[in-house]
Amino acid sequence: MPDSRASTPLERLRTPVQFLKGVGPQRAEKLARLQLYTALDLIFFFPRDYQDLRELVAVEDLIEDEPASISGVIEQVDFRGTGPGRSILGVLVRDNQAYLRAIWFNQPFMRKRFHEGQHVVVSGKPRFEGNRWEMAHPVVDIMEMGEIPEGGKVLPVYPLTEGIRQGVMRKMVHAALDAFGSDLEEVLPESFLEQHELLTIHEALNKIHRPQAREETDVARKRFIYQELLVLQLAMSLRKHQLNDRRSAIPIPVDFRVDERIRRLLPFELTEDQNQAIHEISHDLGRTIPMNRLLQGDVGTGKTMVSVYAMLAAVAAKSQAALMAPTEVLAKQHARTLTKLLSHAKVRIGVLTGSLSDKERENLLKQVAAGEIDLLIGTQAIIATEITFKKLGLVIIDEQHKFGVRQRAALRSAGSDPHYLVMTATPIPRTVALGMFGDLDLSTIRKAPPGRQTVNTYIADEDQRAKWWDFFRKKLREGRQGYVIAPLVDETQREDTLGGVEQLLEHLANGELEEFRLEMLHGRMPPAEKDAVMQRFARHEIDVLIATTVVEVGVDVPNAVLMTIESGERFGLAQLHQLRGRISRGQHPGYLCVFANPATDASKERLQAFAGTTDGFELAEVDFQLRGPGDLFGWKQHGMPPLRIADLQRDGELLAKARQDAFSITDTDPNLAGAKWEKLRRMVMIRYGKSLDIGDLG
Structure with a gap:
């Protein structure tokens, strides 16, 4: 391990995790899966939740079907097969002189987690069965030595990877904090912390990793969420000031x-x-x-x-x-x-x-x-x-x-x-x-020009296909055109699938749309060929275009008012809405039918929202609630480093406050050049200097 006496605080914070107490090379490899490479990474590896052991219940005080947690020692582990591919795992936990049995059905991989003598916290819904309390498929937290629950203790719950238990992760994070926490610098001025009622960096780290009460975690998280959003907004503000102050544009007067x-x-x-x-x-x-x-x-x-x-x-x-x-x-x-x-x-x-x-x-x-x-x-x-x-x-x-x-x-x-x-x-x-x-x-x-046609949107089941294709053909015979959208160019992995453009074209040309002129369009085609297909479609030399989402943006064919979307559950709300926009361009109303097999409640909710409104702003809010900003707008695509603890969806109020404060700071010190902001400026530049192209400031 490097000599800590001869190194700077930053160099010490960059100590590889394998040299930390309780880690070593093997665990370091596992931590790398969580992108934890240095002591600093571990210190800022924030809990995803907390387990409040103040709410532990004694076995004799359990109430049937009321969620509860009990603490105890494993006295017996029993695993047996009950038939081909079927098994039952029973773990008997003693709390003082009372017992609770935790059971898992058909999960043989759980067997290796438990052994006699382990101290555990078991959480779930208890049932009184056969003169004994049981919990089926409970959440179990295995306590490490020295982590025996005490009154008033709140345990952090961290994201994990295979081979690292919760107790081990707690010990490693605490080891990093104990050894290197004092090397961290406070980047926010003392007066700023007081004005905004924020904890110092050291107070916040101790309360977020070692809280004595759940209330402490809220104020600690607020400090880090606000700081992360402030740094982001300062980067945005610096970029804006750079564009305004360092560059001079050609004036374009409009009289x-x-x-x-x-x-x-x-x-x-x-x-x-x-x-x-x-x-x-x-x-x-x-x-x-x-x-x-x-x-x-x-x-x-x-x-x-x-x-x-x-x-x-x-x-x-x-x-x-x-x-x-x-x-x-x-x-x-x-x-x-x-x-x-x-x-x-x-x-x-x-x-x-x-x-x-x-x-x-x-x-x-x-x-x-x-x-x-x-x-x-x-x-x-x-x-x-x-x-x-x-x-x-x-x-x-x-x-x-x-x-x-x-x-x-x-x-x-x-x-x-x-x-x-x-x-x-x-x-x-x-x-x-x-x-x-x-x-x-x-x-x-927000408002469309007058004359824009509405699009009638339907979410259909398989038994409604014949009816839809009858309607689709009727409109084509009236002189209209249409799209059929598939999520993929080619899908041959599954039998009987129509998920690919090529399979759909063959199926429809020999089936529902055999009397019409069909062609396909997808992203693998050469640009000149794609353009030629679109021109033929615009001239009505093609009746139906079988395509991927390559038509999602900007292709205007006013006579195309029909659209069928296959495997609609594979598309995001924004994509579905963009696709729907292709059939509202002319004087005739549009008709869209989405065939979908949603496997999750979120997918069903997304499709229901899509059918329920044509307001893109409303749909964007729904998508934001369901999927968050990362999936919706591709944060990584924009070159932006991921947020560690802040959440744009959850922390809207703190974001607005951080933005107001950031722009107030840069209004008086546009480049954060003053000594007061030196450390904060360094943090902004390290995190966002490259991605926001503000590296040439100052």
Whole structure:
């Protein structure tokens, strides 16, 4: 083990866990599965729950079917087979002179956990059977030596991995805290702790790992949750200040003459929400501080028209604009939409995608550099290419949740401090917006333009298939088109499955839809082939498109008003809602039928919520409640380190408070340069400097 006297506090905290008392190389390998490598990792490995041994009940005081915990010593372990593949495990626990029998059916692997003489805490619902108390399938916590329950004791319950028991984990965490806890520095000033009624770092660690009462754990957790959210919000605020203070954008003024000229090009009157978003964007564009705004709106609310307005404003100011879409299909559709919309305007449009030949790309890049392209539309090829703009004034990213923070920064750096607008059709709950996009100002469009058709949504069982396909064929014969959506390109692992596009196409072409023109579309197809299929579908040379979620975003075929989704339980709410948005684009009402076999209550609840409303904001809140922000928006995809103890869903109030405090701090000290904030600044930079691209501060 390294000589602790010759090392710094940080070096000591980075001591590998194998050198800690009670760990060793074998347990260190097991701890690595939990991503615990150093003493510091163990110290900040927080309990997931607590076992309050003050609530222990004596066996003689048990009440039938009322949950309880008893403490005792194992006197006997009995395991026997009761038939092929069947068994019963009985563990007799003595509490003073009374006994309780814990039993498990058909779980032979539990046998090796128990032996005579072990001290255990057994929790479950007791039943009085055969003149003795029993608990079936209880939760059992095996106590280590020195961990015999005492009055008033509260035991932390940690996440575990195979081969490490709860008592052993407690001992290892406590060993790390005892040996290295004093090396931890307090990053929050004393006056700040007093003002916000927060425990010191050492008080909080002792109370979270060794609480004497359950109430202590709440104040300890508050300290760490608040600190984690404060560090996140400080990173967001530093990024915002960096964008505002260190960079100077080309002002794009929008006066009444420019406004009038742009509106004449738009095909319809804008809604109140669209006008409000345009007002906010125009205000930002007119400044030399780069705009940094998120435009969110439900499917079909007209975000594209708002972005068109912003791009035309940039062109009117003799600047260039770039629009980046997540797929080549969508990028080309944006190009076609804008080309048609601006056919009478003198706006030069270029399209940069991965399918261009080397010569085509070279020519396009020369035009962009010479200022001969006003609007450049593309995919990630824009940031994967060495590109120089003559005068880039505005960057727009469509479908924000498809791109990470680093990708945003890379596109921004393609020009000289452009204004920056990102869009998403996946409505974002407020706490997620603060947590993940706290460096962006927010504009929201809720109401769709008039004339948008409703979509009738059904969740169907297998016995309703024939009826649905009768209706589907009836609408196709009336001249409509439709989609059939599968979760996978190919699924051959199971017999009789229709989970893949290829299987579905073969099945439908020889069955329910044999009289119609069918083709398939999926992500493995070359971009040019995908685009050709979509064009044939748009020209009604195809009646039904059998596809994966590649059609989820942005493909407009107004005549396509029918959709069948197979294996609906495999899709998230946001995906289902995006898919539904494909069939509300024209003058005819839409019809969607989801065939699903939900295996869990959460899956059933998700599908019921989807059928019950077409409000994407309402569905986003439901999805957030059911799945949390990590699954919903791909925290890792954005390059963000995971939150250790805070939860955006649960801790919304503390998040709002942390944001207010963070922005208040950076308003007076924009770079946290003062000695008061030195340690906190270091923590922010270590945690978020790279992922939020704020490494060049100070």
